[in-house]
Amino acid sequence: MLAYVTGSAGFVGGWLTAHLRERGDTVVAVDAEVEVTDATAVRESLTSVSPEVVYHLAGLAHVGRSWDDPVSTFTVNALGTLSVLEAAAACRLPPRVLVVSSSEVYGSAGGAPVSEEAPLRPVSPYAASKVAAEYLALQAYLGRSVPVVRVRPFNHVGPGQAPDFVVSALARRIVAAEAAGGGEVAVGNLEARRDFTDVRDVVRAYRLLAERGVPGEAYNVASGRVHPIAEVAERLVALATAEVTLVEDPDLVRPVDVPVLAGDASKLVAATGWTPLIELGETLADVMEHWRSKAGPGTGAKRPASSEGG
Numbered sequence: 001m002l003a004y005v006t007g008s009a010g011f012v013g014g015w016l017t018a019h020l021r022e023r024g025d026t027v028v029a030v031d032a033e034v035e036v037t038d039a040t041a042v043r044e045s046l047t048s049v050s051p052e053v054v055y056h057l058a059g060l061a062h063v064g065r066s067w068d069d070p071v072s073t074f075t076v077n078a079l080g081t082l083s084v085l086e087a088a089a090a091c092r093l094p095p096r097v098l099v100v101s102s103s104e105v106y107g108s109a110g111g112a113p114v115s116e117e118a119p120l121r122p123v124s125p126y127a128a129s130k131v132a133a134e135y136l137a138l139q140a141y142l143g144r145s146v147p148v149v150r151v152r153p154f155n156h157v158g159p160g161q162a163p164d165f166v167v168s169a170l171a172r173r174i175v176a177a178e179a180a181g182g183g184e185v186a187v188g189n190l191e192a193r194r195d196f197t198d199v200r201d202v203v204r205a206y207r208l209l210a211e212r213g214v215p216g217e218a219y220n221v222a223s224g225r226v227h228p229i230a231e232v233a234e235r236l237v238a239l240a241t242a243e244v245t246l247v248e249d250p251d252l253v254r255p256v257d258v259p260v261l262a263g264d265a266s267k268l269v270a271a272t273g274w275t276p277l278i279e280l281g282e283t284l285a286d287v288m289e290h291w292r293s294k295a296g297p298g299t300g301a302k303r304p305a306s307s308e309g310g
Contacts, residue, residue: 001025001210004049004095006011006036006084007057011161012100016055016203023207031058036080039087053210054097056084059133062164063104063126065181071124077129078136085140085148096147098210099137102130103154103220103261105194113195113264114217116152138216140236147215151206154222154263157283158199159290167196167287174240175291182242182262188252190230193260198278208272222263223276235281239288 003020007013010030017027025247034045036058046054050103059077061068066073081099088097106114106123140146161168171188176181205221237244268274 001053002028002049002051003053003055003210004028004030004046004051005055005057005098006030006034006080007055007059010061011158011164012199012203013057013155014160015158016057016206019200019203020207021156025207036083037075037168039083042083043087043090044191046084047091050091050093051095054088054095055085055206055210056081056097056099058084060126060129061102065125065164066124066126066129070129073125074132078132081133082136085136085144085146085262088146089140089144093167094144094146096149096210096215097137098149098151098206098213099133099153100206100241101134101150101218102127103135103152103222104264105131105152106261109167109258113222113224113254113262114220115264116220116267128193134218142216143217149209149213149215151209152212152218152219152220152263153205153262154195154197154220155201156197156199156202156221157287159286161199161287166194166229167232167236167284168291170236170282171287172291173289174236174244175295178240178242178292179295182244184245184247185237186249186252187233187246188249190233190246190248191259191261193226193228195224195226195262196232196280196283197221197276198280201274201276201278205268205272205274209268212272214271214287217267219268219271220263220265221268222265223280224263224264224265225280226260227280232280232284235284238287239285262275 008032104127107123137148141148157167163172173185
């Protein structure tokens with residue numbers, strides 16, 4: 001397939017483009033040349049390529065930071081999606097468009113795994129921007145016949161993720177403490193429970209949905225297993241080669257945090273046969289090794305981290 005990828009320079013985008021190429025696809029990655037909020041540039045770029053499928057990953061993915069700048073979050077995530085959809089509609093043969101949303105659109109959905117039929121209840125500016133992007137995608141399908149597939153990934157993690165997200169942030173601080181011979185590591189809310197999937201499994205799901213997903217439909221991408229952040233933190237500590245102690249820091253707690261977010265991916269499995277292959281323990285070990293390979297000044301820098309994968 002000829003694939004057009006926005007957000008290819010990001011964490012998930014890098015893994016996706018590598019996976020697509022491994023599968024024999026031709027990939028056009030446009031991050032450096034095209035700003036997703038520039039509707040004219042996006043239209044010229046996309047129509048000139050005329051791809052078979054568009055993977056729209058570009059966006060601002062940090063939930064906590066969306067509280068500080070909700071306008072930019074909405075502009076990039078919602079209006080950027082509109083630019084891509086309008087460009088797709090302008091193609092001679094509209095490509096299939098995979099619009100990557102987020103499990104955050106469900107809000108506080110309770111402890112049971114949530115299905116795509118659950119109501120959308122966004123509690124952060126980030127989540128609201130993703131709901132808007134989804135409805136723009138649905139409108140493009142219903143009103144303009146653009147074959148759009150919406151994807152709602154739950155937390156995804158893996159080597160190479162920015163230290164703005166909880167697993168990568170914790171691993172980075174633990175590796176810094178490890179390099180110093182041990183010590184304290186600051187942590188935020190450890191009570192939240194999340195459904196973690198390895199990014200390498202997530203990108204497999206994206207390509208399968210590009211092939212087999214039903215236009216107009218939404219699909220969860222999730223492992224179906226929930227882990228408390230406290231458990232993940234302790235497993236990372238257990239991988240350290242020096243004695244490390246976790247210390248709660250109020251500055252790392254977000255204004256509003258969804259307590260439990262678990263996904264039901266049975267619709268994805270039924271449509272594509274996908275199943276996650278990489279266990280969380282392997283993912284955590286790979287993330288630790290990634291930060292060990294990057295160890296140096298500033299490795300342990302502290303900043304609020306998002307529990308959302310991006």
